[in-house]
Amino acid sequence: MEFFKIKRDIPFMRHAIIFNVVSLVTFLAAVFFLFSRGLHLSVEFTGGTLMEVTYTQPADLNLVRSTVAKLGLNDVQVQNFGTARDVLIRLPVQKGVTSAQQSVQVMAALKAADASAVMRRTEFVGPQVGDELAADGLKALASVVVGIMLYLSIRFEWKFAVAAIIANLHDVVIILGFFAFFQWEFSLPVLAAVLAVLGYSVNESVVIFDRIRENFRRYRKMNTMQIIDSAITSTISRTIITHGSTQMMVLSMLLFGGATLHYFALALTIGILFGIYSSVFVAAAIAMWLGIQREDLIKGGAKKEEDPNDPNAGATV
Amino acid sequence: MNRYPVWKYVIILIALVVGVVYTLPNFFGEAPAVQVSAVKVGVKVDSSTKVQVEAVLQTAGLAADVVTLDGNSVKARFGNTETQLKAKDAIQKALIPDPANPNYIVALNLLSRSPTWLTALRAFPMYLGLDLRGGVHFMLQVDMQAALTKKAESLTGDIRTSLREKNVRHSGINRNGQTIEVRFRDAQTLEAAKEILLDQFADLQSVDALDGTDYKLTASIKPVAALRVQTQALKQNITTLHNRINELGVSEPVIQQQGLDRIVVELPGVQDTAKAKDILGRTATLEVRMVDESSEARAAEGGTAAVPFGSERFLERSGQPVIVKKQVILTGENLTDAQPGFDSQTQEAVVNLTLDAKGARIFRDVTRESVGKRMAILLFEKGKGEVVTAPVIRSEIGGGRVQISGRMTAMEATDTALLLRAGSLAAPMEIIEETTIGPSLGAENIAKGFNSVTYGFAAVTVFMCVYYVLFGLFSSISLAVNLLLLVAVLSMLQATLTLPGMAAMALVIGMAIDANVLINERVREELRNGASAQAAIHAGYDRAWATILDSNVTTLIVGLALLTFGSGPVRGFAVVHVLGILTSMFSGVFFSRGLVNLWYGRQNKLKTVSIGTIWRPEPDAPVAPK
Numbered sequence: 023m024e025f026f027k028i029k030r031d032i033p034f035m036r037h038a039i040i041f042n043v044v045s046l047v048t049f050l051a052a053v054f055f056l057f058s059r060g061l062h063l064s065v066e067f068t069g070g071t072l073m074e075v076t077y078t079q080p081a082d083l084n085l086v087r088s089t090v091a092k093l094g095l096n097d098v099q100v101q102n103f104g105t106a107r108d109v110l111i112r113l114p115v116q117k118g119v120t121s122a123q124q125s126v127q128v129m130a131a132l133k134a135a136d137a138s139a140v141m142r143r144t145e146f147v148g149p150q151v152g153d154e155l156a157a158d159g160l161k162a163l164a165s166v167v168v169g170i171m172l173y174l175s176i177r178f179e180w181k182f183a184v185a186a187i188i189a190n191l192h193d194v195v196i197i198l199g200f201f202a203f204f205q206w207e208f209s210l211p212v213l214a215a216v217l218a219v220l221g222y223s224v225n226e227s228v229v230i231f232d233r234i235r236e237n238f239r240r241y242r243k244m245n246t247m248q249i250i251d252s253a254i255t256s257t258i259s260r261t262i263i264t265h266g267s268t269q270m271m272v273l274s275m276l277l278f279g280g281a282t283l284h285y286f287a288l289a290l291t292i293g294i295l296f297g298i299y300s301s302v303f304v305a306a307a308i309a310m311w312l313g314i315q316r317e318d319l320i321k322g323g324a325k326k327e328e329d330p331n332d333p334n335a336g337a338t339v
Numbered sequence: 340m341n342r343y344p345v346w347k348y349v350i351i352l353i354a355l356v357v358g359v360v361y362t363l364p365n366f367f368g369e370a371p372a373v374q375v376s377a378v379k380v381g382v383k384v385d386s387s388t389k390v391q392v393e394a395v396l397q398t399a400g401l402a403a404d405v406v407t408l409d410g411n412s413v414k415a416r417f418g419n420t421e422t423q424l425k426a427k428d429a430i431q432k433a434l435i436p437d438p439a440n441p442n443y444i445v446a447l448n449l450l451s452r453s454p455t456w457l458t459a460l461r462a463f464p465m466y467l468g469l470d471l472r473g474g475v476h477f478m479l480q481v482d483m484q485a486a487l488t489k490k491a492e493s494l495t496g497d498i499r500t501s502l503r504e505k506n507v508r509h510s511g512i513n514r515n516g517q518t519i520e521v522r523f524r525d526a527q528t529l530e531a532a533k534e535i536l537l538d539q540f541a542d543l544q545s546v547d548a549l550d551g552t553d554y555k556l557t558a559s560i561k562p563v564a565a566l567r568v569q570t571q572a573l574k575q576n577i578t579t580l581h582n583r584i585n586e587l588g589v590s591e592p593v594i595q596q597q598g599l600d601r602i603v604v605e606l607p608g609v610q611d612t613a614k615a616k617d618i619l620g621r622t623a624t625l626e627v628r629m630v631d632e633s634s635e636a637r638a639a640e641g642g643t644a645a646v647p648f649g650s651e652r653f654l655e656r657s658g659q660p661v662i663v664k665k666q667v668i669l670t671g672e673n674l675t676d677a678q679p680g681f682d683s684q685t686q687e688a689v690v691n692l693t694l695d696a697k698g699a700r701i702f703r704d705v706t707r708e709s710v711g712k713r714m715a716i717l718l719f720e721k722g723k724g725e726v727v728t729a730p731v732i733r734s735e736i737g738g739g740r741v742q743i744s745g746r747m748t749a750m751e752a753t754d755t756a757l758l759l760r761a762g763s764l765a766a767p768m769e770i771i772e773e774t775t776i777g778p779s780l781g782a783e784n785i786a787k788g789f790n791s792v793t794y795g796f797a798a799v800t801v802f803m804c805v806y807y808v809l810f811g812l813f814s815s816i817s818l819a820v821n822l823l824l825l826v827a828v829l830s831m832l833q834a835t836l837t838l839p840g841m842a843a844m845a846l847v848i849g850m851a852i853d854a855n856v857l858i859n860e861r862v863r864e865e866l867r868n869g870a871s872a873q874a875a876i877h878a879g880y881d882r883a884w885a886t887i888l889d890s891n892v893t894t895l896i897v898g899l900a901l902l903t904f905g906s907g908p909v910r911g912f913a914v915v916h917v918l919g920i921l922t923s924m925f926s927g928v929f930f931s932r933g934l935v936n937l938w939y940g941r942q943n944k945l946k947t948v949s950i951g952t953i954w955r956p957e958p959d960a961p962v963a964p965k
Contacts, residue, residue: 024952066907074780125775126613142780144612148771151478155906162904169896177889211839214901214912218846221897225853225890232886260860263806264853267799271849274795275842280787282470283842290846 026259031251034302035310041303049192052199059202064209067156069149071113071124078138080106089135090128104281108142115149159213166217167191170224178231179319181312186227189305193223193296200292201285211286219293222268226261226301231309233257238316246315250306258302265298340877341940343933351933354824354925361827364453364464370404371423372450373430375443376412376585382442389413392430399429405455416450423447444585465830466591467607468837468911471785473778474607475615479576479768481600484517486572486766487565491517493675494543496696498558500738501539507531510553519543521556529554569599572765577602579764583619602768612775619770625671628663629705630713630729636662653717655726663715663726668705673698679752682744688752690728692741699739707735716743727755788841795845796822799852807859809949810935814855817931821851824922829915837911847919853890854927857883859950866953872945880932887928895920 065072075081083100086109090098095113103110113124125144132139167187174183197216201208233253241249272294276287375392377384389408392415396403401422403415415430417423424447431445451464469476495514498521502509509532510522523529529547533556536545542564547556560568577594580602584592593605609615630636631650638644639652639662646652650662676693694702705714715729728743736742747755800818803811825844829836862879870878898920901913939945 024954027954125773140777141775142777144773144775146770146773148480150480151772158904158906162900162909165900165904166897169900170893173892173896210908211842211912214839214905214909217897217901218843218912218916221894222850224893224897225850228889228893229857229886232889236882256864257860260856263860264850264856267802267852267856268846268849270798270802271791271795271845274798275791275845278787278790278794279842280783282784282838283787283791286839286842 025262028255028258031248031255032258033251034254035247035250035307038303038307038310041299042307045192045300045304048196048199052196052202055199055202056195059205061198061202061208062205064207064212065112065145065147065152066210067152067208069115069147069152071111071115071128072143072145073111073113073125073128073141074103074143075109075111075129075132076140076142077107077109077136081109082136083109085135086111086132089131093127093131095124095128108281155210162213162217163194163220166220170220174224174228174231178235179314181314181318182227182231182309185305185308185312186224186231188308189227189300190220190223190297192304193293193300194220196296197289197292201289206285206288209285211283212289215286215289215293219290219297222293223297223301226265226297227305229257229260230254230301230306234306234309234314235319238319242316246310250310254302254306261298261302265294269294340873341936343936343940347929348933348937351930354930355820358820358823358827360457360460361462361830362823364451364457364462365826365830367452367454367464369449370416370418370452371420372414372416372448373423373427374412374414374446374448375430375434376446377443384408384411384413384443388443391434395430395433396426399425401426401429414448414450416452446589463830463833465826465836466833467781467785468835468840469605469607469774469776469781470838470908471781471788471836471841472607473776473781474605475609475612476606476772476774476776477604477615477619477770478597478772479580479602479604479619480771481573481576481602482767482769483569483572483600486568487517487560489675489766490568491519491560493693493695494540494558494560495519496699497739498536498540499696500699501535502532505531505535507535518557518559521558522550523554523556526554529556532556573600573602575765576768580604580619601771608778612773616770625674626667626717626719626724627669627702628665628667628715628717629709630715631662631664632712651724653715653724653726655729661715661726661729663717668714669694669698669701673701677756679749679756681749682742685744687744688747688749689742689744690747690752690756692743694739694741696739699737702739702741703735703737706732710734784838788838788844792822792841792845792848796848799848803852803855807951809938810859810862811951813931813934813938814852814859816934817855817926818848818852820930821919821923821926822848824926825915825919828918828922832918834914834918835911836915837908839908839912840915843912843915843919847916847923850894851919851923851927854883854887854923855931857886858928858931862948862950863953866948866950867955872948873939876935876939876948880928880935884928887924891920891924 075086081102083102087098087100090100090111090113095116097114099110099112101110102108111128113128116124125141125146129139129141129144170190171183171187174186194216197219198208200206201212206212230253233256234250237244237249237253241252244252269291272287272290275283276291279287375384375388386408389406392413393403393406396406396415401417403417403426406413406415415426417426427445427447434443434445435441451458453462453464491514495512498519499512502512502521507528508524509528510524511520512522513520521532523532533545533547536543536556536558540558542560543558544561545556545558547554549555573596577596580594584594584604584606589606589609591607593603595603597603604619606615631647633647635644635647636650639646639650640660642660646662649666650664653661653663655661673695674692675695676691678691678693680689680691681687682689710732713729713731716727717724718727719725730743743755796818800815803814803818805811807814822844825847829840834840858879861883862875865875865878866872895917898913898917901909902917905913939948
C-alpha cells in the first residue's frame with residue numbers, strides 16, 4: 023500500500039504567504055479570546071472545592087442547586103459531568119470556613135435531599151496552592167522554550183530555533199484559544215497535554231529541518247525555496263503517517279478514556295492537528311523568511327568537495 | 340552489512356528477560372490478606388510477631404499462602420476472603436487480649452498474588468495512584484512561623500534564667516515576634532549579657548543599640564538555627580502523623596515531606612474522610628502529675644481498696660497500676676524537647692527533657708518540695724491515659740533540664756523519648772489540599788485507561804502491518820517491546836501509576852511509532868531511488884537515526900521540564916513520558932534493527948524487502964520539457 027504518489031516536489035513555499043496570514047489571523051483570534059473570555063481554570067488553579075456526586079437515576083440539578091444554596095454557600099456551580107446521573111459541584115474558596123469541612127457538610131445535605139447520592143470524588147485546594155501551580159506551570163513553559171531553543175541552536179542554527187519556537191508557541195496559543203472560546207475546563211492534565219504538544223510539535227519541525235539540512239548538502243544547485251519544498255515533500259508521508267498513528271492513540275483516549283481524560287485528549291487532538299500544519303507552513307516558512315541559506319548549516323562545506331557515499335553527489339536535478 | 344554481532348543479541352535477550360520478569364507481577368492481581376501493625380511506638384513488630392502469627396494460624400487450622408515481615412508490619416496472604424476473615428478474627432483474639440487497650444492493629448488488606456520467587460527478585464507490581472485505587476489525599480501545611488515563635492518563646496525564658504544565674508541585672512526581657520529584646524541600664528551589664536549570650540546561646544545572633552537612656556540588646560534566631568528548628572518541626576509532625584495514621588489500619592499509607600513546609604498524606608482505600616481528618620488533627624497530650632502516696636492509694640494499687648478522692652488509677656506500660664493525683668503540674672505544652680542519652684555518672688540509659696521557662700520554674704518549685712516522692716509522666720491518647728514512667732525525685736531540679744532514669748535499656752529510652760516528642764505536633768498544621776476518590780471510580784479509571792491504551796495500540800498495529808507488511812510487523816513487535824519495557828521500568832522504580840500516567844503511556848506509544856515510520860519511509864525512499872535491498876535497509880536505519888535522536892532529545896527536554904516543575908498529575912504524566920522516550924529509543928531503533936537483521940541480514944542475495952508498495956514515478960513518463 024502507498025498513499026503518497028508524489029511525482030514532483032510540491033511548491034509549498036509558493037503559498038507560504040497565504041498560510042502565514044491564515045496562521046496570524048487564527049493566532050490573533052486565539053489571543054483575543056484568551057483575553058476577552060479568559061481560561062476556565064479548574065479548582066487546582068483557583069482553589070476551592072470540587073465534588074463529583076452520582077445518583078442512581080438522572081439527577082435533578084435544580085434540587086441539587088437549591089440544597090446547596092440552603093447551606094448559605096454563594097457562587098456555587100452545578101453541572102452534569104459525563105452522564106446525566108453524575109453531577110459536578112464547584113464551591114469557591116470561602117474565608118473563615120475550613121473548606122475541608124465544606125464537602126462533608128454539602129454531602130450530608132445532598133444525602134438528606136436524595137438518599138441515592140453517592141460521593142465519587144471530592145477535591146479541595148487552598149488558594150495558595152493554586153497560585154503556586156500557575157507559577158510552576160509558567161516556569162515549566164519557560165524552561166521548555168529555553169531548553170528547546172538552546173538545543174536547536176546548537177544542533178542546527180539560531181534561525182531554525184527561532185522558527186521552531188514561534189511555530190510551536192503558535193500551536194500552544196491556539197489550543198489555549200480553543201479552551202478560552204469554548205470555556206472548556208483548563209486543568210493540570212490539560213497543562214501537561216499542552217506542554218507535551220509543544221515537545222511533539224517541535225519533533226515535527228526537527229524532522230523537516232533535518233531534511234532541509236540534508237538537502238542543502240545534497241543538492242547544490244537548488245535555491246532555498248526549492249530545498250524547503252523538496253524537504254517537506256519527501257517527509258510528508260512520514261509526517262502524515264506519524265500524526266495519524268498518534269492521533270489514533272489520542273482518539274482512543276478521547277473515546278474510551280472517560281470524562282477524566284476528556285479535555286486532556288481534546289487538547290492533544292487539537293495540538294496534533296495544528297502541529298502538522300504549523301511545522302509545514304509556519305516553521306519552515308519562518309525559517310525561510312529569516313533567510314536561511316546553505317552557509318548557515320554547512321560549516322566549511324565549500325572545502326569538502328563530495329561525499330563519496332552519496333549516490334547523488336554532483337548530480338543535477 | 341546488516342548483521343549484529345552476538346553481544347548485541349545478548350543485550351536484547353537480557354533486556355527482554357528482565358522486561359518480562361519485572362512486568363509479570365502486574366498480572367497476578369491481588370489476594371486478600373491480613374496485616375498486623377503496631378499501634379504505639381513502644382510496641383515493636385518483628386520476626387517474633389511473625390512467628391506468633393504463624394503459630395496462631397496453625398492452631399486455628401488456617402493455611403496462609405505466605406506470611407511475610409515487611410518493614411514494621413506482618414502480612415499474611417490467603418486464597419479467599421473467607422479464610423481471610425477467619426484469620427483476622429483468630430489473630431485479633433490472640434494478639435489483642437484487651438480490646439480496650441490494643442497494642443496491635445489487625446487490618447484487612449490486599450496483597451499482590453505474585454509468587455515468592457518474583458518477590459525474591461524484588462519484582463513488585465506497579466504502585467497504583469489514588470485516582471486508580473480510590474482513597475484520600477491530603478496536603479498539610481505546617482505553620483513554621485508558629486514553630487519559630489515557640490522556639491523564641493522558650494529561648495526568652497532560657498535567657499532570663501541564665502542572666503539571673505550569672506547575676507546580670509537587666510531592666511526587662513520581651514519577646515517581640517521572633518526577636519527577643521533585653522534592656523539594660525548601663526554598658527557594662529550589656530557587655531556581660533552579650534558574653535553570656537555568645538557563650539550559652541549558639542543559636543542566637545544579637546545586635547545592641549542605644550534606646551533613649553537604655554541599652555537594648557535585640558537577639559534573633561540565626562538563619563541556620565531557624566532552618567534546623569523548621570526541619571525538626573517537620574520531622575516531628577511527620578512522626579506524629581505516622582503514629583496517628585497507624586491507628587486507621589491503612590495498608591500502605593504515604594506520609595512524606597513536600598518542599599520545606601508541607602506534608603503529603605495519602606491513605607489508599609480510606610473512604611471515611613471525616614474519621615481520617617479527626618485522627619490527623621487529634622492532639623495527644625502529655626501531663627506531669629504527682630503519684631498519690633497515701634496509704635489508701637497504696638491499698639488501691641494493690642486492688643484491695645477504692646481509689647481515694649482526688650486521685651485516678653492509671654496503668655504503667657508494664658501493666659502495673661499507679662494511683663495518680665488529679666492535679667496537673669505540667670502539660671506537654673511546656674515540654675520543648677525529649678532526647679535519649681546516658682547518665683554521665685551511672686552510665687544508665689536516660690531520657691533528657693527540656694522544659695520551657697514557665698515549665699522549668701514550676702518544675703523546680705515542685706521538685707524542691709517533693710524530694711523522695713514519685714512523679715508520674717502520663718500520655719493521653721484517644722482520651723485515655725497511660726503512665727510512661729514514674730520516677731522518684733532525688734533532688735531539686737532547676738534550669739528546665741530534667742532527666743528521667745530508672746531501669747531502662749538504651750532502646751527503651753529511645754522509644755520513650757520518641758513517644759514524648761511524638762505525642763504532640765511541633766507546629767500547627769492545616770489541610771490545604773484534599774482529594775477523595777471513591778473505589779468504584781478508581782476501578783473505572785483503571786478500566787478506561789487500560790482500554791484507551793489497548794484499542795489505540797491495536798489500531799496502530801493493524802495499520803502498520805497493513806501498510807508496511809513485514810516491516811510493519813517488526814515495528815509492531817518493537818512497539819509491544821516498548822510497552823513491556825516501559826511497564827517493567829515503572830515497576831522496577833516502583834513509580835506511582837496514575838491516570839495521567841496511563842494517558843502518557845498511550846501518547847508515548849503513538850509517538851514511539853514515529854521512529855519506525857521514519858525508518859520505514861526512509862527504506863522505501865532508498866528503494867525508490869534504486870538502492871539494493873541490503874543497502875536500502877542499512878541506509879534507512881543510518882539516515883533516520885540522526886533525526887530520531889534530535890526529535891527525541893527535544894521531547895526529553897519537555898519531559899524533564901514537566902518533571903522539575905510539575906506536581907501531582909503533571910508529575911505522574913512526566914515520569915511515564917520521560918521513561919517512555921528512553922525505552923522507545925531502545926526498542927524503536929536498536930531492537931527493531933535486531934529483528935530486521937535477524938530476518939534479512941543473513942541472506943546474501945536479497946532481492947526484495949517486504950515493506951509494502953514501493954511506488955516509483957513512471958520512468959517513461961513525459962519529462963518536463965525544456
